[in-house]
Amino acid sequence: MKKNLIYILLLMALVLSACSPAATDEPAAPSGGDEPAAPSGGDEPADDGEVSDRCGDKSKLADKIYLYTWVEYIDPEVKDMFKEECGVEVIETNFDSNETLLATLQAGGADYDIIVPSDYMVQIMIDEGMLMELDFSIITNINNMEPLNVNQYFDPEQKYTVPWFWGTSGFAVDTNVVTEYTESWSMVFDPNSPYCGQISMLDDQRETLGAALMYLGYSLNDTDPAHLEEAKNLLIEQSKCVKAYDSQTNDDLIVSGETVFAHIWTGDAILAGLPDAGGREGIAYVIPEEGCTIWQDNMAIPVGAPNPYTAMVFMNYAQIPEIAAQNAEWVGYGSPNAAAKEFIDPEILADEGIYPPPEVEARLQWIEDVGPALELYDRIWTEFKAAAGS
Numbered sequence: 001m002k003k004n005l006i007y008i009l010l011l012m013a014l015v016l017s018a019c020s021p022a023a024t025d026e027p028a029a030p031s032g033g034d035e036p037a038a039p040s041g042g043d044e045p046a047d048d049g050e051v052s053d054r055c056g057d058k059s060k061l062a063d064k065i066y067l068y069t070w071v072e073y074i075d076p077e078v079k080d081m082f083k084e085e086c087g088v089e090v091i092e093t094n095f096d097s098n099e100t101l102l103a104t105l106q107a108g109g110a111d112y113d114i115i116v117p118s119d120y121m122v123q124i125m126i127d128e129g130m131l132m133e134l135d136f137s138i139i140t141n142i143n144n145m146e147p148l149n150v151n152q153y154f155d156p157e158q159k160y161t162v163p164w165f166w167g168t169s170g171f172a173v174d175t176n177v178v179t180e181y182t183e184s185w186s187m188v189f190d191p192n193s194p195y196c197g198q199i200s201m202l203d204d205q206r207e208t209l210g211a212a213l214m215y216l217g218y219s220l221n222d223t224d225p226a227h228l229e230e231a232k233n234l235l236i237e238q239s240k241c242v243k244a245y246d247s248q249t250n251d252d253l254i255v256s257g258e259t260v261f262a263h264i265w266t267g268d269a270i271l272a273g274l275p276d277a278g279g280r281e282g283i284a285y286v287i288p289e290e291g292c293t294i295w296q297d298n299m300a301i302p303v304g305a306p307n308p309y310t311a312m313v314f315m316n317y318a319q320i321p322e323i324a325a326q327n328a329e330w331v332g333y334g335s336p337n338a339a340a341k342e343f344i345d346p347e348i349l350a351d352e353g354i355y356p357p358p359e360v361e362a363r364l365q366w367i368e369d370v371g372p373a374l375e376l377y378d379r380i381w382t383e384f385k386a387a388a389g390s
Contacts, residue, residue, distance in 0.1 A: 055086035056313035075330035141319035149336035161298035163336035167266030176282040185215035196241035203245040220365040223373035239388035267332030294364035
């Protein structure tokens with residue numbers, strides 16, 4: 001997990017600008033403590049506003065924005081820099097799965113300005129009318145993105161999202177203990193594994209069912225009930241060897257030696273193998289030969305967000321090349337920002353676990369919205385968790 005800075009970018013020299021109060025009086029904050037809503041992103045800057053390439057029109061900025069994201073998924077220093085330079089505090093709250101994010105918003109939870117859904121969840125939220133169209137005259141750094149990371153199936157016209165990070169979901173192995181292993185899902189699904197009880201799996205419906213489906217030779221997005229039953233039975237059989245279903249501290253488990261195999265997201269695995277990042281030498285990341293998930297997380301603004309203008313200014317700020325590079329090195333995932341790569345350590349860019357070569361990309365699969373079959377997935381997952389006692 002992203003517990004501290006991995007690298008310090010000495011190339012950055014931030015020009016700090018004083019943030020003077022707006023000339024007009026601001027309305028009182030709503031009773032819930034939220035800041036007053038900023039004008040929509042399409043509004044022209046106020047005549048008396050101080051405008052900069054990095055902070056937008058300062059007269060339109062709220063004092064705070066509310067970010068709902070994955071655990072340890074932004075360098076705290078980036079938030080501090082934005083507050084110091086632009087005068088806006090970024091208040092962060094975390095979720096542990098896309099389904100939790102969706103349920104929170106559907107239940108009318110707190111008013112968030114920015115959320116960070118994954119690819120397939122973006123598609124669901126767009127279909128449900130939950131996301132605001134963005135103003136890319138404000139978010140001009142969208143032009144920095146790699147072709148791989150824009151106009152994807154979940155946002156084909158690139159209207160609703162700004163790419164945040166991307167990666168894969170393979171497994172980590174502690175080579176200090178496991179001296180011989182193959183690049184196959186069989187390492188975690190073998191019910192007779194000599195490492196039974198030392199395996200962790202993501203506590204994520206689509207990821208874990210997807211891994212089982214791919215091991216069985218099926219598509220990650222298979223909707224055949226018989227194939228999903230087969231995947232469920234495989235997971236139930238495997239569960240006797242699984243120490244934990246965990247999406248937040250599975251890297252801690254392998255670093256501490258409690259597990260030797262971990263179904264894991266790229267960045268967590270990479271940092272688990274870096275002593276300077278709180279990890280331990282000898283932890284390797286594997287993209288299985290059967291394939292695994294390729295995913296992308298994205299910044300988006302939910303409909304009804306109180307401060308959309310300030311949110312878009314922050315989205316743009318976070319994709320300034322030097323800042324995006326700093327953030328990527330701290331988080332440990334692949335940056336979608338092509339312009340940022342000039343500032344990323346060449347050794348990181350050469351790591352095929354973070355930036356897979358074309359022949360590896362060819363066996364990766366995106367998680368897609370399965371439509372009505374989602375009810376089937378929900379039932380299969382619930383039955384598996386009940387049988388596994390988790």
